[in-house]
Amino acid sequence: MTELELITKLDETVFLKPTGTVHITNSFSLIERKLLNVIVWHSQKHRFTSEEHSLPIRDVFYLLGLKESRNQDVIKSAIRTLLSTIIEWNILEADRAQEWGVCTFISSGKLVSGKLNYRLNPEIIEKINNPTLFAKIQLLIQSKFKKKHTLVMYEFFIDALSRKRKDYLRLVVKLDKLHSILGTENTPFKFFNRDVLKPSIREINSHTDLDVNNETLRLGRSIYEIVFEISKKKMFPMSLDFVDPEEGLPPSIQGEKKAIDILKEHGLNLSIAKALSKSFDYEHIIANIAYTELQVINGKVKNRKAFLVKAIKENYSGNETCNEESYSGVTRSEIEKNARPGESYNAAAERIKEDKKHSIYE
DNA sequence: ACGGCGATGTGCTATGATAC
DNA sequence: GTATCATAGCACATCGCCGT
Known part of the structure; x- marks a missing residue:
């Protein structure tokens, strides 16, 4: 089936x-x-x-x-x-x-x-x-889903939402039903939760237009039902373009690898390069490398690598009017990426701003 | 029960060697 | 130029251990 x-x-x-x-x-x-x-x-x-x-x-x-x-x-x-x-x-x-x-x-x-x-x-x-x-x-x-179960769960949530014709839904699912949907019948909850449920929800929250929270209901000591709180993100750019028809090459195909290479050339270590390439597209990265070089020439940069990372994350090169909603240095994409489940947009923006004050770039 | 770390097993991918 | 085979390396799923 x-x-x-x-x-x-x-x-x-x-x-x-x-x-x-x-x-x-x-x-x-x-x-x-x-x-x-x-x-x-x-x-x-x-x-x-x-x-x-x-x-x-x-x-x-x-x-x-x-x-x-x-x-x-x-x-x-x-x-x-x-x-x-x-x-x-x-x-x-x-x-x-x-x-x-x-x-x-x-x-x-x-x-x-x-x-x-x-x-x-x-x-x-x-x-x-x-x-x-x-x-x-x-x-x-x-889909950027890495887990095979994520897609099944996403389909399930989308289906439930549209059947109810709502943007918010509190969905109670019995654990064994969830198991039969996902084909994980023989997995103990301990592993199911750690390896399937949590990572999948994490992926859905970060890659799709849905916000999902979950909690568990017990019958006696064991988990009996899972409660999902599903809501649609207000701002989620759902791109319909497979590739940019203006470009000679589909950027999505080689962009990530190219971006990693070029970031490594600029002295970033592999894990940071990978993370950035995953979150931002090639053009974005190139633009900010160029911007960084410019600022280096102008003598405005103390720590080149740190500046570059920050430039990419906050899109310094980007035209400011595109980010009307940015909160003093915190961009929209950043807020969407780092917002905690259930957190409002403004709250997330404020929190991320605070977090950034304390974060240190090597 | 949670979540980080890591060991193990498995299947897939990229690439080079070889032969046609 | 094309097809086949072998293999190293990688990504992922699963699950045990352990401190919290």
Whole structure:
């Protein structure tokens, strides 16, 4: 049984109204995500027409970040996965009619004389015009979730929220139901809580438009039910772009690696470089490196590395008017990233401001 | 029960060597 | 240029230990 079916089955008395859901069968590997990214980016340049498109395999390798590799097997098996991956959706139309359907991303893929020929599925082209659906597909594909359970839980929360048509929900779930949704029946609560529940909620809070808190209810000594308090973040930029069509290369594909390299070149240690590259995009980092260099030349910087880290975190190079809501040096993105569950925007801003006063950059 | 640390096992990925 | 194989390295899941 798929997770979706389980979720739908979960508690039909509680969830009265059906609503839009999207489900993708497989979980993609990194290469498959990248290849899909490449394909969407490429067909975006051709305005998503349903004709067969072709791009050189050499370029595909490059875009996948495999400069040295000649192993077409990687591409072949990724195409195979894309073709065999079924997207399933269930939408409530404006006129309350329900639409259900399944399709695949691409309808064909070929490797012919050094070129990759593919045909985008016409159904998907239609769906791309439906923003909410597309956003969800994008999230499913691109999601930065590291834990496999996070996605299942996110789907579950989103589903519960939209069924209730609310932005805030207090959801009580019996522990064994939660186990059956997540497929963790035999995990003792001790490990379940530490390795599944908490990390997943942490990921949902930091990567999605949801804020989730949880507490436990006991029956006797053992945990019986979990209470989730779910609310929608007010400000969450849900980008619909897979990649920037203006750019020659999809930045998302190589940006993080490039950013790490360049940060290392500027003397930051690997862990800081990794953390920054994860949180900020390549352009943002480059812009702030440039800004830092400028300030160094102007003699305004005592500690170059510390300044650089701070510049990136607070986007010194950014145009100030973009951050109207910044609280004296605390940017919006920073607040969203570091806000504690349940904390209001203003409270978080004040707290982070205080924290920063005491934090020391090496 | 919590949460940090680390050991272990497993599966995946990148890459080079080799042969066709 | 293409296909196959081997392998080192990495990421992740699981779970034990331990101080709190």
